[in-house]
Amino acid sequence: MTTVAVASCGSNESSDKDGGPAALSVQLSFHEGLSWLPLPVAKKLGYFGDDLTIDVQTANGSGYVTQQILAGNIDVGWAGAADSIVAFSKDNSLRAFMCQPPGELFQIVTRADSDIRQISDLRGRKLGITEKGGGEEPIVNAALSDAGMNPTSVSDITILPIGAAGPQTLAAIQNGTVDAYASSYPDIISLEVDGLELRNITPEKYKGVPGDCLITTSSVLENPEKREQIVQFARGWTMGGTFALANYDAALNIGCEAYPADCENPEFARAYVTEFLTLSEGDGTHAFGYVPVEDWQITNELLAQSGIVPSGLDMALLTDDELVRSVRQEADAFDTAAVEQQAADYAG
Numbered sequence: 001m002t003t004v005a006v007a008s009c010g011s012n013e014s015s016d017k018d019g020g021p022a023a024l025s026v027q028l029s030f031h032e033g034l035s036w037l038p039l040p041v042a043k044k045l046g047y048f049g050d051d052l053t054i055d056v057q058t059a060n061g062s063g064y065v066t067q068q069i070l071a072g073n074i075d076v077g078w079a080g081a082a083d084s085i086v087a088f089s090k091d092n093s094l095r096a097f098m099c100q101p102p103g104e105l106f107q108i109v110t111r112a113d114s115d116i117r118q119i120s121d122l123r124g125r126k127l128g129i130t131e132k133g134g135g136e137e138p139i140v141n142a143a144l145s146d147a148g149m150n151p152t153s154v155s156d157i158t159i160l161p162i163g164a165a166g167p168q169t170l171a172a173i174q175n176g177t178v179d180a181y182a183s184s185y186p187d188i189i190s191l192e193v194d195g196l197e198l199r200n201i202t203p204e205k206y207k208g209v210p211g212d213c214l215i216t217t218s219s220v221l222e223n224p225e226k227r228e229q230i231v232q233f234a235r236g237w238t239m240g241g242t243f244a245l246a247n248y249d250a251a252l253n254i255g256c257e258a259y260p261a262d263c264e265n266p267e268f269a270r271a272y273v274t275e276f277l278t279l280s281e282g283d284g285t286h287a288f289g290y291v292p293v294e295d296w297q298i299t300n301e302l303l304a305q306s307g308i309v310p311s312g313l314d315m316a317l318l319t320d321d322e323l324v325r326s327v328r329q330e331a332d333a334f335d336t337a338a339v340e341q342q343a344a345d346y347a348g
Helices: 038-045 062-070 081-090 137-146 167-174 185-193 224-246 248-258 266-279 293-305 315-319 322-331 336-345
Strands: 002-004 024-028 054-058 076-080 094-100 106-111 126-129 158-161 180-184 198-200 212-217
Touching: 024 062, 024 224, 038 224, 038 248, 062 076, 062 081, 062 094, 062 212, 076 081, 081 094, 081 212, 081 293, 081 315, 094 224, 094 315, 094 322, 106 137, 106 185, 126 137, 126 167, 137 293, 167 180, 167 185, 180 185, 185 198, 185 266, 212 224, 224 248, 224 266, 224 322, 224 336, 248 266, 293 315
Parallel strands: 024 054, 024 076, 126 158, 126 180
Antiparallel strands: 002 054, 076 212, 094 212, 106 180, 106 198
């Protein structure tokens, strides 16, 4: 557990026993590290402000985060888009503000020297995945179906679980045990750092599937004190992401200072941060972490095709209702140019 500003008991009450505002409890879906790069940047540079106390906790997976949010035990949390939609299908009080990265969490790749250039070229071949039921599976199934292949028919394609990035997976791709591989972008980066040159063949329509997203509930947002804290937190996080996008090296240095264990392999750390920030750039018209409602709808339909959630859930209610829009607008109300200039001048 990490606490910003002052120590906190992590209570979800509106004020502490001394009469002041309680800490904003924030839960990450996995351990602190370079995956949460805007956090150490915002802490280092004071973007959260002097009057906001943040109690940062970690969990083992997005599903636990959504459970804690809906149970009222945590104010806000970061959870995968898919798990957030699953939770929303059960309780539509859930709300989501922004995601990191806002797209391309899962990718389908092949060797750069392969003759496979699109999903349809996989017909009759072998596709590696991390494991049965892995997060990439809905995208894989949908992409294959779009290309006219039945994911469960070995006459169309053979899908082989070969694990996450590691020596065994690397060997399976290099020696042709599989002709392509689907996983999350950190696995792809790890394989590239190990010397594998890869080509991304993920269909364009599925590149918008978001990563981890900042979520809370409508009841928390209706508490004025908590709402203001969430605005401050989201603004600080967005400023941290904006700084990082403006100066990759400075952000990496701050991240490695905060999480030295993540930087024991400097080549991987640099590649990871570079890919994370590249995927976070967006279209240049929205603040860091913005995801269009359309991409949420595509993610909903991917999950629906696998029978995980109903089709046609109200993604606008989840990600773009009046409560979400107002918080997002206030959180984005900072001097972007000043942050970018600070990044350009940073010599820490």
